[in-house]
Amino acid sequence: xxxxxxxxxxxxxxxxxxxxxxxxxxxxxxPAAGGGPxxxxxxxxxxxxxxxxxxxxxxxxxITNSGAKVTEFYVYADGDRVMGEVENIAPGLSRELHVELPxxxxxTACKPGMSGKGIRGALKVSGSAQPxxxxxxxxxxxxxxxxxxxxxTAALLDKxxxxxxxxxxxxxxxxxxxxxxxxxxxxxxxxxxxxxxxxDPKIDGREEVIEEGMEFTGFHRIEKDLWQSGDISKxxxxxxxxxxxxxxxxxxxxxxxxxxxxxANGAKELLDEVASGKITxxxxxxxxxxxWDFAANLEGSKAAVSALRPALQQRSPELVTQLDTEFAxxxxxLGKHRDGDGWKLHTALSKTELKELSDGINALAExxxxxxxxxxx
Amino acid sequence: xxxxxxxxxxxxxxxxxxxxxxxAFLVKSQRRDRLxxxxxxxxxxxxxxxxxxxxxxYTSTSLLARSEDRELFExxxxxxxxxxxxxxxxxxxxxxxxIAGELxxxxxxxxxxxxxxxAGMAFLAVIREGLETALIFYSAAQGASGDSGPLLALIGxxxxxxxxxxxxxxxxxxxxxxxxxxWTGALLILVAAGILKYGVHDFxxxxxxxxxxxxxxxxxxxxxxxxxxxxxxxxxxxxxxAPTVLETIxxxxxxxPVLLLFLRPARRKPTPTATTTPVTERGADTGxxxxxxxxxxxxxx
Numbered sequence: 118x119x120x121x122x123x124x125x126x127x128x129x130x131x132x133x134x135x136x137x138x139x140x141x142x143x144x145x146x147x148p149a150a151g152g153g154p155x156x157x158x159x160x161x162x163x164x165x166x167x168x169x170x171x172x173x174x175x176x177x178x179x180i181t182n183s184g185a186k187v188t189e190f191y192v193y194a195d196g197d198r199v200m201g202e203v204e205n206i207a208p209g210l211s212r213e214l215h216v217e218l219p220x221x222x223x224x225t226a227c228k229p230g231m232s233g234k235g236i237r238g239a240l241k242v243s244g245s246a247q248p249x250x251x252x253x254x255x256x257x258x259x260x261x262x263x264x265x266x267x268x269x270t271a272a273l274l275d276k277x278x279x280x281x282x283x284x285x286x287x288x289x290x291x292x293x294x295x296x297x298x299x300x301x302x303x304x305x306x307x308x309x310x311x312x313x314x315x316x317d318p319k320i321d322g323r324e325e326v327i328e329e330g331m332e333f334t335g336f337h338r339i340e341k342d343l344w345q346s347g348d349i350s351k352x353x354x355x356x357x358x359x360x361x362x363x364x365x366x367x368x369x370x371x372x373x374x375x376x377x378x379x380x381a382n383g384a385k386e387l388l389d390e391v392a393s394g395k396i397t398x399x400x401x402x403x404x405x406x407x408x409w410d411f412a413a414n415l416e417g418s419k420a421a422v423s424a425l426r427p428a429l430q431q432r433s434p435e436l437v438t439q440l441d442t443e444f445a446x447x448x449x450x451l452g453k454h455r456d457g458d459g460w461k462l463h464t465a466l467s468k469t470e471l472k473e474l475s476d477g478i479n480a481l482a483e484x485x486x487x488x489x490x491x492x493x494x
Numbered sequence: 495x496x497x498x499x500x501x502x503x504x505x506x507x508x509x510x511x512x513x514x515x516x517x518a519f520l521v522k523s524q525r526r527d528r529l530x531x532x533x534x535x536x537x538x539x540x541x542x543x544x545x546x547x548x549x550x551x552y553t554s555t556s557l558l559a560r561s562e563d564r565e566l567f568e569x570x571x572x573x574x575x576x577x578x579x580x581x582x583x584x585x586x587x588x589x590x591x592x593i594a595g596e597l598x599x600x601x602x603x604x605x606x607x608x609x610x611x612x613a614g615m616a617f618l619a620v621i622r623e624g625l626e627t628a629l630i631f632y633s634a635a636q637g638a639s640g641d642s643g644p645l646l647a648l649i650g651x652x653x654x655x656x657x658x659x660x661x662x663x664x665x666x667x668x669x670x671x672x673x674x675x676x677w678t679g680a681l682l683i684l685v686a687a688g689i690l691k692y693g694v695h696d697f698x699x700x701x702x703x704x705x706x707x708x709x710x711x712x713x714x715x716x717x718x719x720x721x722x723x724x725x726x727x728x729x730x731x732x733x734x735x736a737p738t739v740l741e742t743i744x745x746x747x748x749x750x751p752v753l754l755l756f757l758r759p760a761r762r763k764p765t766p767t768a769t770t771t772p773v774t775e776r777g778a779d780t781g782x783x784x785x786x787x788x789x790x791x792x793x794x795x
Contacts, residue, residue: 175560186720187497197707199699201561205505205630207498209644212633213551215559232714232735 154213157227159206160184164227164236171242173220173427178203180227181211189228191235192216197224204231218242220426244430254428255377255492262380262424263371266306269417270367273302277363281356284339284349293343297401297409297459300336303363304413305420307390308383309370316369320362323399335359337401344403377425381489384421387414388482396475398463408460411474412451418485419444425492433491436484443481450477498634498644500725502651505627507729508692510659511685512579512619515678516612518666519582522674523589531609535616539624547628551636564625565700571622572693578615579686580752583679587756590675622689627652655729679756687749688732694744695737703740710742 154177156167161184180190185208192200192214200223201216220243226235276299283291303310303321310317318326320335327333334355342349375383394400395411422429422440429437450473454461466474513536520528549555558564634645666678698706717724717735727733737745 185497187501198701199706202565202699203561205501205626207501207630207634207644207648208495209641210498210630210633210637212629214561216561231719 154179157181157190157225158183159188159190159227159229161186161188161229162236164190164225164238166225166238166240169225169238169240171218171240172244173218173242175215175217176242178214178216178225179211180206180214182206182208184208184229186230189231189235190214191226191228192218192240193224193226194221220244220423244427254431255425258377258380258424258426258428259374262375262421265420265424266309266370266375269302269306270370273299273306274363274367276302277360281360284356285353287350289343289347289349292339292349293404296336296340296343296404297406300401300406301409301413303336304390304410305417306370307414307417308379308386308421309373309375310366311386312373312379313366313369316362316366320359320366323402335362337403340401340403377428377492378489380421380425381492384418384425384488385482385485387418387421388478388485390414391478392475392482395463396471396478401463405462405464406460407463408451408454408466412460415444415447415451422485422488425488429488429491433487436487436491439484440481440488443477443484447474447477447481450474495643495647496722497720498647499651499654500720500722501630502627502648502653503655503722504651504725504729505623505630506652506655507658507726508623508689508732509620509627510655511662511730512575512682512689513616514659514663515666515682515685516582516615516619518663518674518678519586520612521667522671528609528612531613532616535613535618536620538613539617539620542621543624543628546625547632550629551632558625562700565696566702567625568622569693569696569700569702571618572689572696575615575618575622576686576690576693576748578611578618579682579689581611582615583682583686583752583756586675586679586682590672590679676757680753683749683752683756684731686752687745688730690748691737691741691745692732694741698738698740705738705740708739710737710739712736 155171157178157180158165158167159180159182166178176192178190178192180188180203182188187208188206189202189204190206190212191202194200200218201214203212203214206212223240223242225238225240228235276295280292280295280299283295307317307321310320315331318329318331318335321337322331322333322335323337324333324341336359338355339349339352339359342352391411391414395407395414398405398407400410401407422444426437429440454466454470513532517529517532520526520532546558549557550559558567631645631648634648638645666674669677694703697703712735714735717727717733719725719728719735724735734741
């Protein structure tokens with residue numbers, strides 16, 4: 118029989134370890150490990166969560182309702198996806214919630230009176246619960262990234278279909294609006310695309326491919342017609358081919374399982390892409406929508422690193438901290454150039470601003486280039 | 495305290511409503527021999543709920559300890575319960591027609607139903623809410639050393655729900671047979687639609703179905719979930735103040751066609767004068783005369 122004193126002690130221990138950034142020791146989960154549940158004090162007006170920085174794995178919350186209304190307790194992921202919930206916590210009672218939480222950011226919520234959005238609070242889950250075997254953490258990374266690829270390729274296919282539809286309908290304005298959006302999904306998964314040889318230049322080749330004896334097709338060919346001549350009446354076959362190529366790459370990408378090392382290199386390649394193509398403005402030389410691609414490359418790189426995170430946390434926690442700092446820095450720099458839902462055009466940025474972005478990318482490239490070595494440890 | 499009482503009432507009603515109609519139906523159609531199976535189903539569900547609740551509360555079992563697993567468990571048992579209850583609804587309709595058609599001899603035949611089905615229905619009706627109720631009960635019991643109020647309130651709520659079930663059963667026995675089938679059938683359809691809606695909501699909470707935050711409407715301001723009438727509505731028909739779109743579609747998509755099918759007029763028969771003699775069936779074989787009379791009452795849709 119567990120006693121309240123024990124909970125109080127455990128809670129004090131949890132509070133003591135909370136707030137340590139990147140704290141990766143498990144403060145819950147396996148009861149055999151001696152960790153007590155996270156105490157949540159709920160009332161009609163408050164929702165105090167004892168610890169808001171946890172290790173990944175199974176978390177146990179013990180919610181005590183001191184209010185006069187029946188309450189509910191939820192753990193939400195992004196977009197209010199329910200990770201776990203416990204309902205019917207009557208006044209004066211305590212109930213427990215066991216919920217499995219992978220690393221990420223979440224929100225906790227108490228709902229006094231069982232209605233409304235509830236009293237929200239942030240919850241950070243990092244690291245991994247118990248030292249998984251090295252291979253298991255890396256295996257998870259591969260699986261995680263594959264899920265990411267799956268979601269991005271599905272969106273890529275949707276948006277490309279829309280884009281191709283607009284091009285074939287001769288709707289220049291709509292095509293122009295969809296062009297950077299469809300490319301966003303493409304640019305996020307570019308390292309995967311590059312594995313498939315000549316599909317990449319077919320879809321994403323710039324005019325220079327002609328010099329290599331290839332035909333100039335794909336996104337950039339349509340971009341040129343859209344922004345330079347404004348005449349896309351002959352682009353139907355090009356658009357059709359683009360869709361066929363994208364479909365093929367989507368099927369291949371979903372069938373492919375990237376190794377952790379490929380993930381690490383992919384994260385690096387995406388940054389090189391930013392430095393060589395986006396900051397220079399070469400990539401989207403007609404439309405100047407380079408910042409869309411910039412943001413997408415950055416997101417793709419971050420997704421690859423996130424997938425490797427639990428493994429990196431074990432091997433090199435200080436590298437994880439460094440990566441977090443540099444990613445946040447570049448995101449802040451890029452954030453300055455937001456424009457509504459999208460981004461400013463490349464041409465609207467001054468030399469100083471581009472230099473600033475370039476420095477940020479270089480600063481991030483430094484820890485990213487160490488990821489592969491850390492993974493291979 | 496009252497809030498805790500309402501939890502007991504709501505959770506209790508979700509389980510007792512189907513069981514009391516099922517028992518009334520079996521007694522009404524002279525299938526008392528099926529009653530032991532009903533109680534066996536109910537008993538098994540209660541025992542399993544108590545046992546599982548205990549395992550989750552006092553041991554480090556991982557079986558159903560995660561909330562998603564429990565949502566999924568409730569969702570699956572709810573949907574299974576809907577299947578059984580739907581089948582029972584049409585079983586009642588057939589019985590009603592048989593009686594309306596004065597084919598008394600065929601009644602038993604029409605009601606030849608597996609014991610397993612009856613026991614299964616009773617079991618599912620109780621188990622789907624039993625586990626959650628057991629967990630609330632344990633949490634109240636654990637707090638009882640300091641304050642036994644919540645525990646008593648919870649038990650009071652469950653007892654009230656059972657009493658309402660008994661009341662429903664008793665009043666259902668009083669109405670004449672044909673009316674009984676029509677009314678309890680219609681009531682059961684609303685209950686089943688509620689159970690289905692509940693199951694869909696749990697599938698959404700378990701992350702199996704999307705659209706949990708996509709609300710059809712939100713009348714929380716008019717129908718405050720912490721009031722007694724909201725608890726009653728939720729317990730009986732699962733009417734909630736802020737349902738999701740998918741839940742609402744499930745409810746309407748079930749209730750409307752089933753109600754139409756159920757209430758569509760049976761084959762027309764020449765109608766003798768109707769009687770409205772109430773039938774009471776306290777004993778096994780009393781009231782057969784009266785019933786024979788009322789059996790000639792045509793079924794009106």
